Amino acid sequence: MKAALFTTFLSITATALFADPLPSWDDGDSKSRIVEFVSTVTDPNHSDYVTPAERIAVFDNDGTLWAEQPVYFQLIFAMDRLEELAKTDPAILNSPILEAAAKGDVQTIAEGGHEALIEVINASHAGASVDDFQESVADWLQSARHPDTGLPYYQMTYQPMVELLRYLRDEGFSTYIVSGGGLHFMRVFAEDAYGIPPEQVLGTYADATYEAIDGKPTIVKSPGIAFIDDKQGKPINIERTIGRRPILAAGNSDGDFAMLEWTTAGEGPRLGMLIHHTDSEREWAYDRESPIGKLVDGLDKGPDMGWVIVDMAEDWKRVYTGAN
Structure with a gap:
């Protein structure tokens, strides 16, 4: 009996050890480079080992972690x-x-x-107020449906990217969202959708005032944009808020170029990643001419900078968490 239990234990342990951390990714160059990078920087016996405190990974949201068509x-x-x-x-x-x-x-x-x-x-x-605004976002997410897919918007997160976020955290990374989207909008769903807590969400934010409404201290959203977290604003906000240069950055458009460029320009092992929307059957195919998620510099310069260009049609077995 003990021998049988020990054999079962070994079998379960082996399955856990060798389980594919990225099951929705096809076995190709993109997946191999991601796994190789993570394995290298987390191996204390490797010359490129990175301590957990420095394992910072930043991700754009729209078009990188969830869809962005026909508009944000x-x-x-x-x-x-x-x-x-x-x-x-x-x-x-x-x-x-x-x-x-x-x-x-x-x-x-x-x-x-x-x-x-x-x-x-x-x-x-x-x-x-921020509280009322976020409550309205939560209500909308529960009721609204995408005009093309019919899916709730929170089910149009990308399954391969959700797996990647989980894989990185399992390997001691801290994962952040750095997006042009609204800070208070994204903080409503980021933890449930991606496992990223509100304090690790960086985004565009409006002016605000501190007021006592019916005797209750309240933060109220004002007209005007205080900071746009896009293009060169992304590395500025990362440096200002996180205080460490990431070792991994992922995006999908030229709005993310500066973030990837700054990340991969640092010393030591670095990984830049762009999601190239090539799948017109399961999602949308767009890049150079698209008003949403335009991707030109990333395609032209990214490969020479060593970035992984993820081909959605070829590299992903599945697209959305909610379907296909």
Whole structure:
């Protein structure tokens, strides 16, 4: 009996030791390079060993950890919220841009560019306390569905990337989100979706005020953007907030280029990774000409800088956590 139990124990232990940490990744160059990098920096007997305190990994969110088409999901939330707010206060729709947003007219918003986007964000976000705003985000995530897939937005996280985040943490890494998305928006779902707690989420944030509302100390979101966590802003925010240069950075667009460039320019072992959206059947195929997630410099310069260019169609067995 003891011999049988010991054999069973060895079998279970071997299975645990040799289990694939990235089962939704195809066995190709991308997966091999990721596993090799992690194995190297976590091996205390290797010359490229990195202490746990320095194992910092940073990830963009939109297009890297979850989908971003046909527009950023936070913009869809903002338009839905604006429509709800207008039901009780129609006067809030005081411009053609806001009228279009409340109708879900993405094309008009896109044509209005950055200024139109900021106008919609201000009208739908400002004036709410952080607590009330985040409660509205949580409610929206439970009820809203993507117009193309029909999935809840929280099920359109990428299964291979969720596995990668878990794998890194199992190997002693600290994982952070560094995204152009709204800080308070992402903090609502990041821990449940990715295992990343709110304090490890870096993003764009608005101005705010500290007020006593009905005697209760409250943080209230104000109009205006205090910091945009995109492009060169990403490494600046990482240095300012985390205080360590990461050894791994992942993104999907030229908005992430500076973050990957700064990360991989450091001394010692480094890994830069770009998710290339090549799968028109299970997701969307886009890069150089896309207004959302445009990827030019990363494709042209990334390979020569040693970055892993993940081909979604070829490297991922599965895309979303919720389907396919």
